[in-house]
Amino acid sequence: MAAEKRDFDEFLEKFKNHHDLMVDELQKVIIGQHAVIDQILAAIFTGGHCLLVGVPGLAKTLIVSTIARILDARFKRIQFTPDLMPSDITGTNVLEETDSGRREFRFVQGPVFTNILLADEINRTPPKTQAALLQAMQEHEVTVGQQTYRLPEPFFVIATQNPIEQEGTYPLPEAQLDRFMFNVKVDYPSFEEEQKILDATTSGEKVDIRKVLTSKSIIFLQRQINQIEATPRTIQYVAHLVRATRPSDKFAPSFVKEMVDWGAGPRAGQYLIAGAKATAAMDGRPSISLDDVRQVAVPVLRHRVSTNFQAQAEGMASEDVIERLLKNVPEPPIKKYE
DSSP: OHHHHHHHHHHHHHHHHHHHHHHHHHTTTOOSOHHHHHHHHHHHHTTOOEEEEOOTTSOHHHHHHHHHHHHTOOEEEEEOOTTOOTHHHHEEEEEEEOTTSOEEEEEEEOTTSSSEEEEETGGGSOHHHHTHHHHHHHHSEEEETTEEEEOOSSOEEEEEEOSSOOTTOOOOOHHHHTTOSEEEEOOOOOHHHHHHHHHHHSSOOOOOOOOOOOHHHHHHHHHHHTTSBOOHHHHHHHHHHHHTTOTTSTTOOHHHHHHEEEOOOHHHHHHHHHHHHHHHHHTTOSBOOHHHHHHHHHHHHTTTOEEOHHHHHTTOOHHHHHHHHHHHSOOOOOOOOO
């Protein structure tokens, strides 16, 4: 047991160093956005998907493509448009003539067969095409005709969405939103960061990015991070927090009953614990704390809590409800041993 603990402590130290090195490499290209970067990396290290929401010009695509470069992983980008078809994503069967003169169907893989898939402006394409990603995101496989094809591992979908231009867009259905581990809000940079961005992007200098991890290394890290401990007290807190988002639950405070139409499901609790494990690992700690859960609560729950008209009339968004819940949900008592 002592040897296993020592090996795991060594892994955590190496992982923390790798994380710090990745952040250093990213900051050669990306200025600021520290929380966004950590949330994307946390999703990658736990096998989750991310939805990036922000106005145009905030480097959402650049963040994802740079992460792909430092991870030495296959990266493909799909620009979603109203005329995009499901087969444009998954691939299609084409009829070919062999050397013997026979005609056979051959499957041509679509861009979904990659490690990191950037689904740019995913809300610009109709539901039929959006749904083509559902099986890929959940099962890591694609069915075309009567044949099912496995996707390469690791596999992540990082989608972007513009919150301003809603005309001619197709909002993601709740079932697909729930497949995203994090809903990451990409905000404007600070005044100092914006000056650095303007200086760096207008100087014409090229930045060299080093590769830090391979695809096989990511799979190994995912397995190791799963071993990080989640104590019964932490699990109890997560269950209480998730159930408190549901208006019909006994744990829900009065303001949730008044302002929320529907709350988060059990998958939210799974992602809260997974995100907390990644946060602890990136900090080099062998177990998660309640603060780790609180740190990932907003991006995990933001798209899983639906506020009603009364909340909107009072200027309360889902983030405000979650922040208020984090202050109201009590911490479970620490058991005392005699």
